[in-house]
Each structure stands twice: as C-alpha cells, then as structure tokens.
Amino acid sequence: xxxLVGLFAFDSRWNVSRFLYFSLKGVQxxxxxxxxxxxxxxxxxxxxxxxxxxxxxxKEREIEKLGGPIGIxxxxxxxxxxxxxxxxxxxxxxxxxxxxxxxxxxxFSELSGGTGLGAGNxxxxxxxxxxxxIAQVLERxxxxxxxxxMGNDCLFAYRDPHGLRPLLKGNLGFDLALISSELGAxxxxxxxxxxxxxxxxxxxxxxxxxxxERIKKENPRYCAFEYIYLSRxxxxxxxxxxxxxxxxxxxxxAQENPPDTNNSVVIAVPETARPFAxxxxxxxxxxxxLGFESVGRQLRTAIIPSQxxxxxxxxxxxxxxxxxxxxxxxxxxxxxVVRGNTMRNTVFWLRKRGAKEVHxxxxxxxxxSPCRYGIEVxxxxxxxxxxxxxxxxxxxxxxxxxxxxxxxxxxxxxxLPEKEMCMACMTGEYPFW
Numbered sequence: 001x002x003x004l005v006g007l008f009a010f011d012s013r014w015n016v017s018r019f020l021y022f023s024l025k026g027v028q029x030x031x032x033x034x035x036x037x038x039x040x041x042x043x044x045x046x047x048x049x050x051x052x053x054x055x056x057x058x059k060e061r062e063i064e065k066l067g068g069p070i071g072i073x074x075x076x077x078x079x080x081x082x083x084x085x086x087x088x089x090x091x092x093x094x095x096x097x098x099x100x101x102x103x104x105x106x107x108f109s110e111l112s113g114g115t116g117l118g119a120g121n122x123x124x125x126x127x128x129x130x131x132x133x134i135a136q137v138l139e140r141x142x143x144x145x146x147x148x149x150m151g152n153d154c155l156f157a158y159r160d161p162h163g164l165r166p167l168l169k170g171n172l173g174f175d176l177a178l179i180s181s182e183l184g185a186x187x188x189x190x191x192x193x194x195x196x197x198x199x200x201x202x203x204x205x206x207x208x209x210x211x212x213e214r215i216k217k218e219n220p221r222y223c224a225f226e227y228i229y230l231s232r233x234x235x236x237x238x239x240x241x242x243x244x245x246x247x248x249x250x251x252x253x254a255q256e257n258p259p260d261t262n263n264s265v266v267i268a269v270p271e272t273a274r275p276f277a278x279x280x281x282x283x284x285x286x287x288x289x290l291g292f293e294s295v296g297r298q299l300r301t302a303i304i305p306s307q308x309x310x311x312x313x314x315x316x317x318x319x320x321x322x323x324x325x326x327x328x329x330x331x332x333x334x335x336x337v338v339r340g341n342t343m344r345n346t347v348f349w350l351r352k353r354g355a356k357e358v359h360x361x362x363x364x365x366x367x368x369s370p371c372r373y374g375i376e377v378x379x380x381x382x383x384x385x386x387x388x389x390x391x392x393x394x395x396x397x398x399x400x401x402x403x404x405x406x407x408x409x410x411x412x413x414x415x416l417p418e419k420e421m422c423m424a425c426m427t428g429e430y431p432f433w
Contacts, residue, residue, distance in 0.1 A: 001077040001230065001375050002094040003027025004167070006148035006179035008155040008205040009069035012042060014175060017066040019189050023178065024054050024073040026185035029232050030094070031075035038083045038090035040152050041068035045090055049081045070155055072148050077376050086112040088151055094165050094181060095145010095374045098432055102141065110137050117151030130154060131204040135215045138202060144373050144432065146197070148179050154206040155179070161216035162432075163199030164223050164373060164422060166237040170194050177205055183235045196238060221422045221431050225375060227414050228364045229335045233275050240415060243275050248413040249363045249405060250279025250333065257403040259284050259359065264329040267291025269346065270318055276363040277333040284331075291325055291332070291350075292318035319349075326354035336364045337393070338377070340384040344397040357400040365407045365426040372433070377425050 005023045007016040020037045035057040036049030046066050050057040054075065074082035074092030083090045084105070089112040093104050111117070115133035130151070138158055146167040148157045157179040159167040170178040170186040170193050178191045186193055197203055200216035222238060223230070233243040253276065266288045268277035281288040295318060330350055337343050343360060350358050366385030371377040380386045384393055385404070394402035407426055411418045424430045 001030055002080075002082065002092060003030030003075045003181045003185075004072070004092045004094055004146065004148045004179070005074070005181075005185050006072045006092075006150065006155050006157055007070070008177045009175055010177075010205075010207065010209075011175050012069045012207075014069045015039075015067045016069060016071045016176070017063050019172075019176070019178075020071045020073045021054070021058050021063055022188050023180060023185040024058070024075060026188040026232075027180060027182045028054055028075055030181055030230065031077040033078055034076045034081045035074070036082050037066075037071060037073035038085055038150070039066040039068045039071040040090075040150060042070070042153050045085065045088075045150075045152065047083065047085050047090065049083070051079065051081065070150050070153070072150050072155070074148075084108045088112065089117050089149060091147060091149035093145065093147045095143065095147075095160065096372070098142035098144050100433075107137070107141055107143070110141075111149065117149075117154065130206070131156070131202070131211055131213065134204070135202050135213060139215050146181070154204065156205070157197060157203045159197040159199055159201055161200035161218035162221040163238070164221055166226060166231060166235065167197040168193060168195070168237075169197055169203060177210060179203065182232055184232050187234065193236065220420045222416060222420055223373070223375075224410055224414065224421045224423045225364070225371075225425060228410065229272060230375070233272070238416070245413050245415075246275030246335075246363065247279040249410070250276040250281070251283040252279075252409045252413055253333070253361045253363060253403070253405055254280045254283035256406060256409065257361065257401075259286060259331050260329060261286050262329070263327070263356070264331060265289045265291070265324065266331045266333065267324060269332060269334040269342075270294050272335045273333045273363065276335065276361075280331065280333055280361065286331065289321075289324035291321055291330070293321055295319050318346075320353040322353045325350055327356055329357040329359065330355045331359045331361060333361050333363065335362070336367060337362055337384060338367060339382055340393065340397055343399075347398050351398070358398075359401045360394070360397070360399045360403070362402075362404045364405060365410060365423070366404050367425050369425050369428040369430075371425045372430060373422070373424070375425070 035054045038047040083092045146159045146165045170191040172191040204211045266281040268274045368386045
C-alpha cells in the first residue's frame with residue numbers, strides 16, 4: 001500500500017517542495033516504511049528518497065535545495081522506495097498489475113520510453129500529444145489501483161477502471177492543483193477538495209490548463225477495508241465520509257452483540273478505533289473513557305514486515321490508564337485483528353491494570369485471506385481468524401468475549417451496493433483473480 005500526492009502550479013514562480021512535504025504527512029497512514037518526493041523546475045528533476053517516516057527521510061536542509069512548480073511524493077508500506085524516477089519521468093503507484101506477467105516497473109518503463117513526457121508537446125488549447133500517448137499506454141495495461149506521474153513540464157494521475165483505491169483532486173486558489181490519496185493531504189496545506197478522480201479517468205495538467213479523459217469503464221469495486229481501516233477518519237471517498245461509516249459501525253457492533261451496561265466502560269484502541277467507540281458508546285448507553293495513552297510514534301503494527309518489529313511496535317503503541325479501567329467491565333473497540341499479537345498484549349495489560357472483565361469488539365469482519373491487490377494482509381497461515389472461531393480467539397487472547405462485525409453489516413454501514421465492494425480479505429472471494 002502507498003500514499004500518493006501530486007502538485008502542479010500553473011505559475012512557474014511557485015515552489016511546491018514544502019507543500020509536497022506537508023501534504024505527504026497527510027498520507028503517512030498509508031505507508032510507514034519509505035518516503036520520497038521529486039520536484040521539477042521545468043527542465044530538470046531532483047529527488048529525495050529513503051527508508052523511514054516522512055520527517056526522517058525528508059530533511060529541511062535538503063528540501064530547501066529543491067525548487068520548481070511541479071512535484072509528486074509518495075509513502076509506501078513496503079521497502080519499495082518511491083517515486084520511481086527516470087530522466088524525464090517520475091511516478092508513484094498504489095496498487096498492483098492484474099496480469100501476473102506484468103509489473104509496475106514495466107509500466108514505468110513504457111511510460112518513460114513510449115511517450116513524449118517532458119518534451120513540450122502540448123498545444124495552445126491544452127490538448128497535447130502527451131495525454132493521448134499516456135492514455136494509450138494505460139489503456140493497454142491491466143492496472144488495479146491509482147498512480148500519479150510527472151514529466152518535466154506536466155503532471156498526470158490515473159485511477160483504475162474499477163476504482164479500487166481512492167484518488168482525489170483539489171485546488172489551492174487558481175494557481176495550484178493537487179492530487180492525493182487522502183483528503184487530509186489537501187486539508188494540511190489549505191487546499192479545497194474538488195472531486196474524486198472517476199474510475200478509469202486520466203487527469204492531465206500542463207501550462208495550458210487541465211484536461212481529463214475517461215479511458216476505461218468497468219464495474220466498480222471499492223475496497224471495503226479502506227472504509228474500515230486504511231483511510232484516515234477525515235477522508236471522504238466516493239462521497240462517503242469515513243468517520244460517518246465508522247460511527248455507524250460502532251452502533252451496529254452494539255446492536256449485534258449487546259453489551260452488559262452495568263459497571264461498564266467503552267475504550268478505543270488508538271487511534272483509528274475512536275469513531276467506532278463513539279458509536280458503540282452512544283448506542284449502548286455506556287460511558288466512554290480514555291483508556292490508553294499513546295507512547296512513542298504511531299505504528300501500524302499489522303503491516304510492519306518482521307515479527308520482531310511488530311512486537312516492538314506493540315510495546316510502543318499505548319499504555320493503559322489505570323483509573324479508566326480499574327474494577328470495570330471494559331469493552332475494547334478496535335478496527336481489526338490480524339495475527340492477534342497486539343490484542344493479546346492489550347488484554348494482558350488491561351487485566352494487569354485492574355480491569356474486572358475484558359470484552360473485545362472488532363469493527364471489521366474476520367480477515368481470512370491475504371489481499372492480492374496491494375494491501376499488506378499476511379498469508380492465510382498467519383491470520384488468526386482463518387483458523388479460529390470467535391470463542392477460540394477469546395481464549396487465545398485471554399478475553400472474556402470476542403466478536404467481529406458481520407460482512408453484511410459492513411456493507412450497510414458503508415452504504416454502497418455489495419456488488420460494488422471488494423471484500424476478498426474477509427470472504428475469500430476474489431473479484432478479479
């Protein structure tokens with residue numbers, strides 16, 4: 001999984017490097033392993049890339065050396081350092097190629113060698129040869145996901161014809177256009193959200209203006225896990241507000257498995273489960289308390305690659321607040337359970353800090369299959385739900401009870417037709433291959 005940002009200033013006096021840096025922090029949730037940005041001054045590209053979080057890789061003294069009105073940036077959840085760069089092309093990618101014989105590097109090579117990017121082919125009405133050449137390359141490929149790319153003097157973005165991943169367009173005044181995976185990237189720099197890039201749509205920017213063209217159209221398949229976990233709560237995708245979805249999920253969890261309201265409290269596992277806890281608390285009539293204090297930097301341990309790093313990440317995530325849980329029946333709200341490492345550790349410390357009972361409620365259905373479409377869900381053998389019932393998982397993690405949300409309820413909470421959603425990691429039914 002990756003987070004993408006692209007910026008294009010129609011006035012060449014702009015320098016977008018700092019805007020890219022702050023926008024990239026708005027998509028940090030989509031990748032914590034690598035970060036990078038590339039900026040063009042209309043004649044040459046310069047890049048900063050490396051392993052680590054945005055603030056670790058992109059240092060102010062190095063950003064100061066970059067200048068230009070066009071740039072792209074990316075974070076990644078694996079060791080793939082992006083953006084990919086060549087002499088006249090840079091590109092960030094979030095997704096996969098459906099053809100197993102194909103890969104992103106082949107796509108990048110074809111875009112780099114098979115188009116006139118950066119060669120100044122635009123015409124006075126903005127309809128240049130470049131957009132047609134890019135469209136022809138993308139139309140030939142079976143892309144599942146989204147991408148942003150740039151030549152020396154242009155920016156382009158594409159969302160696959162099924163719309164699996166988010167891609168949004170915004171404006172900062174009349175001078176600056178922004179493409180990103182998250183609304184938070186726009187909010188960070190004061191940009192206004194303009195529209196979702198449509199499935200199968202190619203957006204293109206050069207000095208003559210903005211052009212968009214829908215080059216493919218297929219049946220939509222939006223990733224359900226985006227709504228539950230991947231996107232930030234402040235994101236809006238396909239007109240659906242993530243916080244609203246997650247609040248409804250919390251309400252539905254309280255309805256599906258009604259809690260004991262006597263001497264009970266609701267706490268959320270920071271940070272993504274807070275909207276779940278809000279809905280659960282309001283629906284059940286149980287007070288919500290701040291049960292954890294975050295410690296160290298925020299890590300998504302489900303997608304950190306090694307077992308050692310995952311366990312270290314768990315210890316750094318949060319510390320139990322004793323007064324919130326002592327002597328209480330504690331209902332813990334979380335967004336997902338992958339391997340069970342984090343939750344077992346959480347239950348242990350809640351009991352050690354005096355919780356009378358610990359009940360776990362999960363805002364997603366069970367994860368039983370790996371994702372084939374670009375999300376770092378582990379192999380089936382590592383997924384605790386693939387081999388254990390809810391009762392068995394409760395025993396494994398030492399909880400008094402444990403419950404997932406049903407797949408049907410997720411669909412209802414998102415509010416989109418089930419046939420338009422990909423839930424392969426929760427059902428094992430893959431819509432593509």
